[in-house]
Amino acid sequence: MTAALYVRASAAVLSCGLLAFPAAPGSNPSILQIRVLEGESVVHTAGARAIRPLTIQVTDETGKPVDGATVSFRLPEQGATGHFGNGLRSELVTSSEEGRAIAWGIQWDKATGPVEIRITAAKGEARAGTITSLYLREPAAAGQLAQKTQTENSREARIGAKPNWKWIALTALVAGAAAGGVAALTGASKAPTFQQPFPSASPTTQQPAFSLGAPVLTVGKP
Secondary structure (H helix, E strand, O other), X not given: OOHHHHXXXXXXXXXXXXXXXXXXXXXXXXXXXXEEEEOOOOEEEXXXXXXXXXXEEEEOOOOOEOOOOEEEEEOOOOOOOEEOOOOOOEEEEEOOOOOEEEEOOOEEOOOOEEEEEEEEEEEOOEXXXXXXXXXXXXXXXHHHHHHHHHXXXXXXXXXXXXXXXXXXXXXXXXXXXXXXHHHHHHHHHHOXXXXXXXXXXXXXXXXXXXXXXXXXXXXXXX
């Protein structure tokens, strides 16, 4: 057997061995992928602490979650930025069994504008990286929004409780007229009664009777 044939045979055997004995589960993947699950394109208030976390998931080339991967979150060095709980602009997190890695409680600086966070993941020889964007707005904007909401609520409350002066005036007018009528009736009932200047004839009063006696005739001399 020549040397060339020997090399070919050895390569074939080696290939068959690799195909026959695949990598054991849990071994390092050859390709990593990063997917942002929560926190992308969120607007935060400058100078405040983030109330929503940044969550990513690391998977292999088939989409299967990769646990035990080292994930790095890195904030910009200048401009709109902040720092993590460790006081630095970067933080390392290990992915869970679901392949998730979470960055909690970022303290934002007072500068406003877009923020680009660089995320990298590594396990064994495999590497992956991506960039997610956030935005920092002025604190006054949040205060004005809250004040605007409060003002609108107060205005709606005032409008809902605003009296209808037209109906109040009409009601007062009707009530006044009714009160005047009652007063007129009451005054009429209390007005003094006047007697007739001449007493009316009693129905029992009898008219004087006139009688004629027997006529008396006197005859004188002719």
